[in-house]
Amino acid sequence: MMNVILDYLLSLPSDIIFADISFTIMLIATVYFLTKYAKWKWLWSWITSTDHKKIGIMYLFVSFLFFIRAGIEALLIRMQLAFPNNEFWVFQGERFNQLTSTHGTVMIFLVATPLLIGLMNVIVPLQIGARDVAFPFMNSLSLWLFISGGILINASFVAGGSPNAGWTTYAPLASKEFTPGPGNSYYPIGLQVAGLGTIMGGINFIVTIIKMRAPGMRFMRMPLSTWSMFITSILIVYAFSALAVALLLLTFERLFGTVILSASEGNPLIWQHLFWIFGHPEVYIIALPAFGIFSDVISVFSKRKLFGYPSMVFAIILIGFLGFMVWVHHMFTVGLNTNITIFFALTTMLIAVPTGIKIFNWLFTMRGGRIRFDTPMLYALGFIFTFVIGGVTGVMLGTVPADYQYHDSYFVVAHLHYVIIGATIFGVFSGVYYWWPKMFGKKLNETLGKWNFWTFGIGFHITFFPMHVMGLMGMPRRVFTYPEGDGLGFLNFISTCGAFMMGIGVLFFMINIYITTRYTKKRVLNDPWFSRGRTLEWTIPSPPPAYNFARLPEVKSREPLWDAYERGNKNINFIGEYEDIHLPNSTSLPFFMGIGFLIASFGFVFEIWPVALSGMLIVFLMMSIRSFQQKNGIHLPKEKVRVQDMRGED
């Protein structure tokens, strides 16, 4: 028996053996440390938590792990492409396609989106003066569905093979006829599970923002982060529903042999339309929250009011709306009717206008201010520089005849990284440096922060700027090799060097977290940013108590805290008497539902129906337990709240 297993293991390709070994080591190390420091209980308290701040932190943590994984894949891609006709390790042909496909899929669905949802969880209730989100149980369920779907996509390459038809997974290549293995079943099923969680998250935040704002927090007084996350939540509900339909079609196509997306009886373009009806709004789902974060950061670190607040809000809404009307610009070369093409070219160009409004408003926010260069602000400035270049190439891509040349070439790879890394990843770094003190009570080290920014930022431009030229040289995307002698080799090599520099940048970030957590003794007060914070999250202790606000904050303007500072006060006023505070129970049901979905999904991917059925049974069992549960939360007595609050004030 042991021999059989050993033989099987030795027959695997070396990269999978390597991954298996490193995974096993990590697992053992985790178990060892959890046991050694007696942290199992502590871990369970996080897993079952319904506190939006803890859920947000778990979102950030897990997405960061996925970011490392997909980042390593990016480095492998760059190694394979470093030289012409290169043969690096096993990553040619089929295996290379798996690399790019999981790199793209993980980065979009399991990194960019959930990183922002993590920040959303931490920040939105604090910024609107709420004690939690509207549906804490559902919030925890969102998290576990995301983790479950994420595990599925991430485990695929050691369990049967990864998706290999690109992150867009076009039919008919993605159908069973052309890719028979389980790889392309992981994609629709894993994303379906994660996407379900995302839709629930969207609904949760719409309700939270509409119903749970503190008295006086009118819509037009909400901070820009909250505004953008509100619009994003609406986009999520519409866009991810379209994705759910598309994924369902692909799942049926693969598992039950439907022919809707096939070339013979169906039409593969149905997939492309549905996918991009989701796909383009997705770009804004991951960009808008970043815009919001930058608005807050630029305003705080310039010590200036946000320039043109109403037009900023209007621009976000307009971008969100137009975002649903541009999807065909991903399909200009498909051979659609010219009138259709022209219409979508027009809407694509139009979307540049509200984006321009935002850029200029940010610039003029800085004018007349006192600009400081702390790390969150550095990332915001890096964003302006990078995103303008990405936006400009976006307009160039909207120029249809020229797009016939750019489409599906490295020009697009350059463009998409300029906007996604420039907005989302820079935005998350900026937000994490900005709110880290709020989440953990300590400020991240500034020196390491600057090293992190400059290596990552400069590395970024070295990696991706040459790709514009590579595209114009005729290098298509998703190729594992290219011929010698076109000058392509030189640019590719530069690009690979840049990628490693970005990797070093991420290392600085990890070192920063370690050093700060381990060695920084100084704990910050309510407002760590030179006492010039503006919004409600800086009026409460860092980290905030479970209930966030002991009493309700008094909101009479857009920037209550800044106004209080200007009047010479140390904080805003809180209104009302202390009351008993209601808090949601912690619960393990979402965790087990996640496990149920995980088991069911493996069953579906490998078409082992008893496994699929038992997974679903676990899910339904948990749902019925939840239905009959009589847990109405816990009440914190007002005396206790008062004592805690008094302690927090000095």
Added chain:
Amino acid sequence: MTFRYALFVIVIISASGCSNIAVLNPKGSEAQSELNLLYLSLALMSIVLLVVFTLFTRFLMKYRELPGQENDFPTQVNGNKKLEITWVVIPIAILTILAVPTFATTYQLDNKTEIVREPLEINVTAQQYKWKFHYPEHDITLENEVKLPVDRPVVFTLHSKDVIHSFWLPQLGGKKDVLPNQVNKLTLTPLETGVYDGKCAELCGANHALMTFDTTVIEQEAFNQWTRVADIQED
């Protein structure tokens, strides 16, 4: 920042002189009109970049927090109607300048198939991972290579036997997808003799990167000569 911007401009300008950048070195009339739009959009967008980066560097240098200002409260303004209208109107103007020729060229390129006179017809069949070129007029079939006469429009009729591919000849013109459920047409007019790289631009499976073909553009005389010989050989 200004330095990086300067670098950006220098790279683009020197790039345009580089003969090995296929798209910037067109040998066909379609590729030429696409390139004209590339330059137009790049020029217009350079204005945008210039304005933004100038304001950006200026504001950053002028409004830095100086030692001693840490506890200030700079004056707060809400916005400025006139400025905000400016940066709505000017971008719309720029986009209009770009949109008009864009739309005109799109109509022109997309409908070329119907307008061109006496084109050379070639049926292209894509299949994992090769290209078949069939000349119905002469009943010649080539694999992974195609011969074209110079100065004569060619209409490629594109069809796929399996998954979606994309037909791309960067120096002669932009790409067109090759679908299994629909026939697409693409017109290209080579203006210079030579050998040009053709490739598949849509991920189509393991050897997508190797799905390339050579395009040889020769004088019309030589082309006629070749069709006669090749036709006889095929029979």
